[in-house]
Amino acid sequence: MSVRIAPSILSADFGRLGDEIARMEAGGADWVHVDVMDGRFVPNLTFGAKVIETLRRNTKLPLDCHLMVVEPERYFEIFAEVGASVITIHAEVSPHMSRQIARIHELGCLAGVALNPSTSLEHAREVAADLDLLLIMSVNPGFGGQAFIPSSVGKVRRARALLSETRSRAVLEVDGGISRTTIGEMWRAGADTFVAGNAVFAASDPASEIRALRAACMESA
Ligand code: DX5
Ligand code: ZN
Secondary structure, three states: OOOEEEEEHHHOOHHHHHHHHHHHHHOOOOOEEEEEEEOOOOOOEOOOHHHHHHHHHHOOOOEEEEEEOOOHHHHHHHHHHHOOOEEEEEHHHOOOHHHHHHHHHHOOOEEEEEEOOOOOOHHHHOOHHHOOEEEEEOOOOOOOOOOOOOOHHHHHHHHHHHHHHOOOOOEEEEEOOOOOOOHHHHHHHOOOEEEEOHHHHOOOOHHHHHHHHHHHHHHHO
């Protein structure tokens, strides 16, 4: 299993988005994490298709789109069209996950399901085998730069067990408060894909921060 680092552009300087993405790509990022918020599922508003299209033109890296929106299916087609690689929906607002996952696949994207800190893993069990990605939130979604919730470590351990019980090949991603101090325990617990907003964008040298995050996993292995 290798460590995948996905910088979240929520913490980027939007006035220089093209440069920020180039900096991440040159710095060794594996994916670009794109936080779409609607001001309804979460108390914050971000961006939509236009920004995803801009990112697509500026990087070859996979675009990992995290939809923190109600009725996420309204955006599948346009996001796929402008270049989303992964489309992740929240279980809390997705009563028809099986149909929604099938639709994401039909559009040629990888499909993910995200769980808030208070949402039981059981919400993902029945669809686990169909998933390409399971996202465990380690903060309450809505904002970058929040404090890591320590109980997410145990949840990730149980999520890894669930993926193996269901023979799922899904990537196990964690999002929120990931830093040099928290990444190691999440890696040991079984996560393989790490969203990092503040940690990489606030760093004076993102490339060395991305290297440090990877090294923190290897040191703790
Ligand atoms: C939170 C978002 C995260 C956020 C992470 O709602 O889903 O992707 O950007 O930011 P940090 O790494 O700063 O907690
Ligand atoms: Zn996110």
